[in-house]
Amino acid sequence: MSPETSAIGILGAGRVGTALARLALGAGYEVRVATGRPPAEIELLLEIMAPGAKAGTAEAAIANSDIVLLALPLSKYRSLKPELLAGKVVVDIMNYWAPTDGTIAEFEGVRSSSEVVQEFLSAALLVRSFNHMGYHEIEEEARPAGDPDRRALAIAGNDPAARGIVAAFVDRLGYDAVDAGPLAASRTFGTGTPIFGATFGRSEMERMLSVEPVA
């Protein structure tokens, strides 16, 4: 276990948040989960859905974690507090789905939703990943390193060091991380792209993202 990433904070306890909490607990991370509700209200939920995860306030979950996962609905991203996330490695799992969530003007431009979120969380080290995979697959598809059926996840973010930290996290959770580069590259794996919802191994994902293979 690398000493710098041992604790994960998850904002959101829906389907995605609880699935990632279980997966991270299984990989040996300490996990804190926060929602918009008081921690006591999600204690039972976590006890059953992600035994071992601690309910906390957003402040505590963020302050005590090395990586923070955004697993809330995108429409609520403005409820996040940018000052709490300043300097933090933050993984954005959210997606903009106009056909199911309604049209939101600020996400209708050419930028990916993660670029819009990064603008709001201006001092966070934002990395987009896990977003292009179905929530029910997150646990079922995880495989140990070297497994021939191991799937690849794309990652994109403006801070290379943060991308490295998230790549190691993705790998420990059971997926090959393929570094797509800066956050603008996350436009290639949002909703409506050929990568979204599809299954690829590392080399196929590299081809899809047109990145140089890792030797």
Add this chain to the structure above:
Amino acid sequence: MELGVYSFGDVQADAATGKLGSTADATRNLLEAIQLADQVGLDYFGIGEHHTREMPASAATVILGAAASTTRNIKLGSAVTVLSTDDPVRVYQQFATLDAVSNGRAEITAGRGSSTESFPLFGHSLNDYDELYAEKLELLLQINESESITWSGKFRPALNDALVVPRPDAGSLPIWLATGGNPHSSVRAGLLGLPVSYAIIGGQANRFAPLADLYRRAAAQAGIAQEKIKVAVASPGFVGEDAAQAKEFFWTHWHRVMEQLGKIRGFAPPPRAHFDKEASGAGALFAGGPEEIAERIVALHKSLGHMRQFFQTDVGQMPHREFLRSIELLGTKVKPLVDAELGTSEPAKELTNVA
């Protein structure tokens, strides 16, 4: 264990040209399907509100009301009513009327719905998604408690000692809460003491076991009476005589609907290998022969303890004949096998007013 079927009123297609059939024909076909489901001893038929050319079941209570007159025992419900964009007073009146004409067989399943056509259609904003649902569910439950309502909220005019009639013979209607697996919804159903209906449409179905546990634990914490706690499961499913042929056939139609949805919602349609995995073992797609489907229902019951399972069969312009055949096999072959394992469902109520 209760078994049943649900449909979004899918239109059929011309086998030669692929041209979509009429929405009126599809509606009449649905009546025939409900009648058959009753005849073969199935327990439940649900109609899920949709508003598209392919899935035109926009007015479930009209269809169910007509079906009430040609059926005897089958429970008639919505799967689901998109409560967020409807008026709870009107929803209640319609289902209470259905309950009267069907001699107590009406059920409401309230949900947000996975498709959102009804929002622009009825002048609602998706930005109010959560708030609309919370407010309307609260009002619907209040109406179910009492015929005279005093209430005020944000999205509809206030009610001051307003009368909502007719009233169900049993005093209240079963109101199920539908959820696709968000843990907060299971907690909500448990705390409110509502039966919960899980839509399990992908992935491993037994991953819902912790959710069912969460639901029961939340209900226990809130001191809810045991008999109010019920779990139902809704999944895609198709039964054919031959297991391999049934899977092949359902793949064609399931894949078609996934392609259509994928285009609208921006995801890649799942490949055949994905289907094969989900159409076996603990997967969410219940396509196969009668013995296999019965075994899989029984196996899922061991993890979820559900009291009802019902299948969406007529997807992707499935020919009506095959839809009917699957209903028949579900009632005549699968149900006896499941009953032999788990015991029969509750006996149908004695009906006194049936002509």
